[in-house]
Amino acid sequence: MTFLEYAPAPESRSVLTLRDEYGLFIDGDFRPGTGEAFATISPADESHIATVASASPADVDAAVAAARRAYEKTWSKLSGRDRGKYLFRIARLVQERSRELAVAESLDNGKPIKESRDVDVPLVAAWFFYYAGWADKLDHAGLGPNPRALGVAGQVIPWNFPLLMLAWKIAPALAAGNTVVLKPAETTPLTALLFAEILQQAGLPAGVVNIVTGAGATGAALVRHPDVDKVAFTGSTAVGREIAKAVAGTGKKVTLELGGKAANIIFDDAPIDQAVDGIVTGIFFNQGQVCCAGSRLVVQESVHDEVVERLKARLSTLRLGDPLDKNTDIGAINSLEQLKRVRELSRIGEEEGAERWTADCVIPDKGFWFAPTIFTNVQSSHRIARDEIFGPVLSVLTFRTPEEAIAKANNTPYGLSAGIWTEKGSRILAVADRLRAGVVWANTFNRFDPSSPFGGYKESGYGREGGRHGLLAYLEGGAK
Numbered sequence: 001m002t003f004l005e006y007a008p009a010p011e012s013r014s015v016l017t018l019r020d021e022y023g024l025f026i027d028g029d030f031r032p033g034t035g036e037a038f039a040t041i042s043p044a045d046e047s048h049i050a051t052v053a054s055a056s057p058a059d060v061d062a063a064v065a066a067a068r069r070a071y072e073k074t075w076s077k078l079s080g081r082d083r084g085k086y087l088f089r090i091a092r093l094v095q096e097r098s099r100e101l102a103v104a105e106s107l108d109n110g111k112p113i114k115e116s117r118d119v120d121v122p123l124v125a126a127w128f129f130y131y132a133g134w135a136d137k138l139d140h141a142g143l144g145p146n147p148r149a150l151g152v153a154g155q156v157i158p159w160n161f162p163l164l165m166l167a168w169k170i171a172p173a174l175a176a177g178n179t180v181v182l183k184p185a186e187t188t189p190l191t192a193l194l195f196a197e198i199l200q201q202a203g204l205p206a207g208v209v210n211i212v213t214g215a216g217a218t219g220a221a222l223v224r225h226p227d228v229d230k231v232a233f234t235g236s237t238a239v240g241r242e243i244a245k246a247v248a249g250t251g252k253k254v255t256l257e258l259g260g261k262a263a264n265i266i267f268d269d270a271p272i273d274q275a276v277d278g279i280v281t282g283i284f285f286n287q288g289q290v291c292c293a294g295s296r297l298v299v300q301e302s303v304h305d306e307v308v309e310r311l312k313a314r315l316s317t318l319r320l321g322d323p324l325d326k327n328t329d330i331g332a333i334n335s336l337e338q339l340k341r342v343r344e345l346s347r348i349g350e351e352e353g354a355e356r357w358t359a360d361c362v363i364p365d366k367g368f369w370f371a372p373t374i375f376t377n378v379q380s381s382h383r384i385a386r387d388e389i390f391g392p393v394l395s396v397l398t399f400r401t402p403e404e405a406i407a408k409a410n411n412t413p414y415g416l417s418a419g420i421w422t423e424k425g426s427r428i429l430a431v432a433d434r435l436r437a438g439v440v441w442a443n444t445f446n447r448f449d450p451s452s453p454f455g456g457y458k459e460s461g462y463g464r465e466g467g468r469h470g471l472l473a474y475l476e477g478g479a480k
């Protein structure tokens with residue numbers, strides 16, 4: 001794996017016109033924030049991209065007031081069919097501006113352009129198309145005729161899929177008839193601000209969507225705001241807990257999509273090459289910064305050595321480096337803080353006695369990088385088998401019987417996702433039925449579709465996003 005050797009011309013930044021400074025998007029327009037502005041930087045080389053406004057509690061107040069006005073005066077008065085037209089328009093504009101959005105996402109987040117171009121941005125459009133189709137069909141959502149929206153939704157999203165998480169939040173909320181105040185993560189505000197421009201292009205009525213950038217304090221002011229009816233959060237379990245406490249007893253509806261420690265279970269009858277590809281996608285896609293990442297490989301003892309050897313061979317072909325290079329497989333870690341977390345847990349893994357293997361990559365001088373890493377000889381009690389690392393680090397555990405595989409897979413405080421690799425359909429059904437995970441993939445991993453509900457058990461949160469379930473979360477009488 002090399003960084004520079006094969007480097008072809010990177011995707012040009014010139015498709016992207018950025019401003020030096022970005023304001024808050026409130027009531028249909030950009031305006032300065034009254035908090036202290038901050039820089040967003042490229043995690044690949046630490047260069048400054050733009051200065052971004054920070055929303056103070058007073059700015060959050062203004063955004064929520066704009067959303068409330070838009071809800072009362074405009075959005076709740078429109079028919080579902082008319083709301084759907086706006087969503088279709090937004091979806092088409094996302095497609096039109098897809099190259100620009102992909103470059104901005106890779107620049108700000110550090111993920112490889114082939115992922116933002118081929119996965120994130122197409123899924124963003126798919127989410128808006130899917131929920132556009134629901135807007136005039138709410139009578140068929142299962143809640144009786146004319147189900148009512150909740151009102152103003154306060155949404156806080158993370159940095160691992162900045163634009164996609166925005167779509168997961170905004171598309172169902174608008175389709176169901178709510179208005180929105182959304183706070184992007186402080187390390188990846190850029191694509192949400194470009195999306196605000198798309199809303200202007202689409203002619204979305206002022207105040208229907210407001211975007212307030214800033215750090216955790218801005219998110220806290222938003223979720224605690226008394227005029228917010230619904231809170232939707234994706235991020236760490238620690239912050240999810242704080243939010244659950246803050247809204248308890250307020251009557252606000254809440255969905256929380258939190259961490260994970262998924263088991264990717266490989267039985268000895270699995271097609272090994274296909275499984276190895278699935279393991280790579282499961283943990284190294286987006287540098288493992290994925291809540292549903294297959295971070296625990298639970299492999300049958302009889303094929304352990306073969307799987308690990310093929311995995312190492314496969315990882316040695318991956319290219320780490322410039323996220324804007326179309327041939328890059330492994331991009332940058334999103335922030336120095338996240339890199340430190342990944343390093344620290346990996347250090348603990350070695351200290352606890354697991355065996356570490358690291359792909360032989362050239363690490364660029366600047367930026368935040370971590371080479372693909374595998375730990376073998378991992379015990380279920382090890383921190384690297386229990387804690388969410390959120391980086392390109394795989395912990396390998398073994399099993400002898402299906403019972404043991406199920407027990408090990410479920411031996412986690414999380415319950416977001418899991419994978420099963422086997423040739424036997426009956427085994428897939430029997431094992432999936434006993435896995436305590438919101439999403440179970442069979443002979444594949446990390447597949448997303450707007451029509452599929454996504455969400456977890458236990459410390460992975462509650463509520464579902466996607467599909468009809470995701471729509472119900474924004475309607476009176478729906479779940480949560």
Ligand SMILES: NC(=O)C1=CN([C@@H]2O[C@H](COP(=O)(O)OP(=O)(O)OC[C@H]3O[C@@H](n4cnc5c(N)ncnc54)[C@H](O)[C@@H]3O)[C@@H](O)[C@H]2O)C=CC1
Nearest residue numbers: 157158184185215216219220235236239258259291388390
């Ligand atoms: N479930 C998921 O998709 C994600 C999980 N994580 C996990 O969390 C760990 C830490 O990452 P962080 O960026 O620190 O996550 P975080 O949970 O602090 O940040 C996520 C979002 O919440 C906001 N936020 C922070 N404190 C808040 C508060 N008190 N009230 C409301 N909003 C608040 C942040 O500004 C950001 O927009 C990662 O290592 C990973 O394990 C992180 C991002 C996404």
Ligand code: BAL
Nearest residue numbers: 160234289290291292
């Ligand atoms: N929240 C959906 C996928 C992810 O964040 O990892």
